[in-house]
Amino acid sequence: MDVNSLTLLVEILDAGNLSEAARRLKMSRANVSYHLNQLERSVGLQLVRRTTRRVEPTEIGLQLYEHGRAIRNALLAARESVTTLGQSLQGRVRLSVPSGYGQLVMSEWLIEFKRRYPGIVLDVLFENRVEDLMRDEVDIAVRIMSEPPQNLVARDMGSVRYVACASRSFADSHGMPVQLDDLRTAPLITAAVVGRQLRVAAYLHDERHEVLLEPTIISENFLFLRQAVLAGLGVGIVPDYVVHDDLKRGDVVTTLDEWRLSIFGTNMYMLYMPNRHHTRAAATFIEFILEHARASGRGGAA
Incomplete structure (x- = not known):
């Protein structure tokens, strides 16, 4: 077992199926399946249960996933520290916001953020759909709802009246x-x-x-x-x-x-995946927006 095998397992489980993992890794599906089989042989246990649509971790697979996620995030943080040493903050943040709140409230915040951090690329989607918020590799989503999904990190941006x-x-x-x-x-x-x-x-x-x-x-x-x-x-x-x-x-x-x-909910939430490594750009953006939400009288507790 090596680091590459563990990070491959993380990518597969994060993607939810082999085809999506192959797309994200820019590999063939057969190649991804082969490396997963090799990892399972080296461990001597089944790590992933496969269905026609999804893959789910076994108990040992989930344990290895947690270790692999920690290693991957540490590697990404180390790589970012090296590449950004002595540079202004850079990176890309892909954001999905509600059409009304995004245009009428957040647009000024986004423009101010961009002026402060010109090296960060903001990729902003204005949409209201609530299903599958993290599709298309969105880093952060802002949504109105009464109760946030249990599988996402939810930061309270205040009540909606x-x-x-x-x-x-x-x-x-x-x-x-x-x-x-x-x-x-x-x-x-x-x-x-x-x-x-x-x-x-x-x-x-x-x-x-x-x-x-x-x-x-x-x-x-x-x-x-x-x-x-x-x-x-x-x-x-x-x-x-x-x-x-x-x-x-x-x-x-x-x-x-x-x-x-x-109608749609009583609170505004910022949502993101708990197992996704946040670049310095994304982490800075999150705190910037939450600070503005609090200053506007909308932000609640984390």
Whole structure:
């Protein structure tokens, strides 16, 4: 058994199947399978259970995986220390952020980060899908949810408050919902999850209520939803940061303020894989964003 064999095992289990491991390692699938078989022969035990779709570690395989991961991360850290000695911070951070929060809140933070660390490449995806967050080798994902996945490291970036809101002109001419059930018949503007019936969870003191919604405008693009609200096309149910500036100017008004509303979740989380080595660039980025989230009054505990 050597270091290369252990790191190969780590790559296979991180990838989840031999084909993906081969793609990441730029090897043929047969070659990856051969080296895995050689490692299992040298140990004398099965390390990986293979199915048609996935590979899973046996008990001894999991133990070797933990050792291999520690060795790989130490090697990566040592290599980075040598290559960056005497240089400004460099590297690449691949980030996935929600379209609305990313554009309306995080964009200024990202620009400030880039100015401070010009040698770091920021590769930013604006998307709202929540399944398989770490696909495409994303280093960090930011998402709204109530409970983060157990298999990921979750750093709390603060609570998310939804508001029921409309343009002042709409409120003056049509009135605003005054009861929670009024949302059932109001012309609603909001986002939705494809394939799921849209509903809003509403909390008043210790009571939880739920209302099914039938919006007249649905989009994952929160900038468009904001425009639709400002155009007086209906009542928006959106995170407060979407209309923050409009509320301050008085162009948008809210209703049902005594209720705490939620559609996709109650907290913003920064998510990343627990077993992925963080470069200095990624580690610096994580702390930079969490510091800005805390300064904005959104960041919570780690």
